[in-house]
Structures are given as structure tokens and as C-alpha cells.
Amino acid sequence: MSDSSLAAKGTLGLSVAMGIGRFFYTPLLPIMMVALNWSDSVASWIAAANYLGYLLGSVALSRNWLSATTALYRGSMVISTLLLAAMAMTDNSAVHVVLRLIAGAASAAIFVCVTQFVNQNVHTPSHVGVVYGGVGLGITVSGLVAWLLGHSMSWSQLWLVAAAISAIFTAVAWQWPVNRKTAISPSTSVSSDARTAEDLSRAFRLLDAGYFFQGFGYIIIGTYLVVLAGPVFGSAAAAITWVVAGIAAVPSPYLWSSLAERFGRRRALLSCYVLQVIGAVAAIFGTSTVLLIVASILFGATFMGVTMLTISTGVAHGISGGSARLTSWYSLGQVAGPAIIGLVFADSITASFIVAAIAIAVGLLTVQLSRL
Secondary structure, eight states: OOHHHHHHHHHHHHIIIIIITTTTHHHHHHHHHHHHTOOHHHHHHHHHHHHHHHHHHHHHHHTTSSOOOHHHHHHHHHHHHHHHHHGGGOOOHHHHHHHHHHHHHHHHHHHHHHHHHHHHHOOOHHHHHHHHHHHHHHHHHHHHHHHHHTTTSOHHHHHHHHHHHHHHHHHHHOOOOTTOOOOOOTTTOOTTOOSOHHHHHHHHHHHHHHHHHHHHHHHHHHHHHHHHHHHHHOTTTTHHHHHHHHHHHTTHHHHHHHHHHHHOHHHHHHHHHHHHHHHHHHHHTOOSHHHHHHHHHHHHHHHHHHHHHHHHHHHHTTOTTHHHHHHHHHHHHHHHHHHHHHHHSTTOHHHHHHHHHHHHHHHHHHHHHHTO
């Protein structure tokens, strides 16, 4: 299978896992909150359930309780698609919590199966960037569905549309070579790092911690950006911010991989964090269309860049568990973020974004200290 064919399949695999399976909930959230009379707290707990499922799935893979196999990959895509359809069958928030929990685990399995193979076997930066751009593609599709159809379809019908799109993407991405492994390219390996094993272990822990804070902060933005835009654009039209974020996310992995190749992975990664903090600050003052669009662009342009560069850093330095280990820490942050917001800041969207900006800034400092 050619690298181009691999890139196309991986792109749609990540679209199923993340852009649709995980994040279709985001542009639908304002519509569902109005239709079902949900409070911010209910919305937060449903979001947190998905992130908890993602954490459980990534931990199971990092601990080798599950193995990244073709059967797991395909089964998870089928489950993710079916659960999208199941969301349309009930308005019971408790059932939605359970469905989103399972969907999160399925998303983690697909993500690890795709990214683990990509970082070990695909050595052309442009192709790696195309694969990670699948998340942005899925987000764009999700936002367009909610934006264009949100006025004419009910929230339950929109979930069914998402399931249909996911089924099509799954069919194309079905033949993903999960089990084929080759040696890591010498050009990408940095095993010759002169630091001692103890120093590297400390650096890895700092990278883990930085990725935890990234997960904590970015997921707050990802969950509530459309809610924040609601008063400015209206509940259905607010999905335009998610479309903008998705469009920015599609080319961002390719651009960040090119910048990393030219200026170094560390500089590129730190730049991602800085821009994401700026985007979060713009969202804090997001009472205007311009600031909300700026926040959306900076969010979309950076969050997959951070993911791609962090995982590739871990793989290049030989971190044990690689993609699954880092994803576990990221997932833990994603659980903690919405949970804390739901418990403490449920009545203030602005406060939520302040917390997000602080968390991402802490992640920036922690990654900088790792010197990886």
C-alpha cells in the first residue's frame, strides 16, 4: 500500500475517531441544551463521560490490557458509528452519559491504532501531517452538519446524519495495516541523546505532565467554544466557530511538521502552546465576532499540532508505551478539565476559559523544562 493510500485511510480513521466520534457533540451541544433544557452541569458531565472513556481506553492500551490489532481497530470504528446512531434514540441524559463513555473508549482505540503505526512506519512529514489532519476534517464536517442542518433538523436527526457519515468514512478506512511494523527511521530517532537515563526519565515525566495540562486546557476550549459563541451567533449558527476551527485544523499538522523539520520539533511544539494560550485569552474576551473567530482559528491551528509533535517526540526518544502512554496522560487531563468545570465553574463560561488558559500556560512551562 502506497504512502498516499495509507495517508488517506489514516485521515478518515482519525476523522471517525475524533472529529466525528468524539467532537460531533460539541457543535450539537447548544442545540441540545435548548431542546432538552439541559444545564451547563449536565452538559459538562456528559462531556466528562466521553473523556473518561477515552482515558480508560488509552490506559488499557498503554498497560497492554488491550493490543492495537486490526480487530480492535475495526471493531472500535463500528462501535463508534453505532453509538452515534444510539444517541438519537433517547433524550435521557443518564443514557447519554453511558453512550458517550463507551464512545470515548472506542475513539481512544482507533486513535492509538492509527497514530502508533504512523509514527513508527510513515517517515514522510507531509504524509504524517495529512493523517493527523483527519481530526480537523472530521471537526469541519461535524460543524458543517450542525450549522447547515441545525435549523431544519432536530438534534436526534443530526446524530443520525453523523452516524451515516461515520459509516462511509469507516468503509474507506477499513483496510488500515495496524499490525505491520518496521523499524523507526534513523533520521527520526534521537536515541543518541547525551543525557543520562535518569535525566531522560525526568524529561519524559515532564513531557507527560505538560501533555496532561494540555489535555486539561484544550478540552475546555473544545467543549465550550460553541457554547461561548451562542449569545453572539445564536444556538445553531454558533457551530460556525467549530467549522472555522476544523478548517484551521485540517492543514495544521502538515504545517507544523514542516516547521518542525525546519526549526526543530521543540521550537514548533512550544510555539503551538504559545498560540493556544493566545487563543484562549481571545476567547475570554469573546463577546465579538472577530475575537471568537480568532479564538477558533488559533484553537484549530494548534491542538493537533501539539498532539502530533508530542507523540512524535515520545516515539523519537523511545518513551516506553509511546503513543498509548502519552495519550493516557492527555486523557486524564481531559477528564479532569470538564469535571472541575462542572463542579466549580458551571455557572461561568468566562471563568472556564480563564482556567483553560492557565492550564495550557502551565503545560507550556512544563514542556519547556523537559528540554526534549
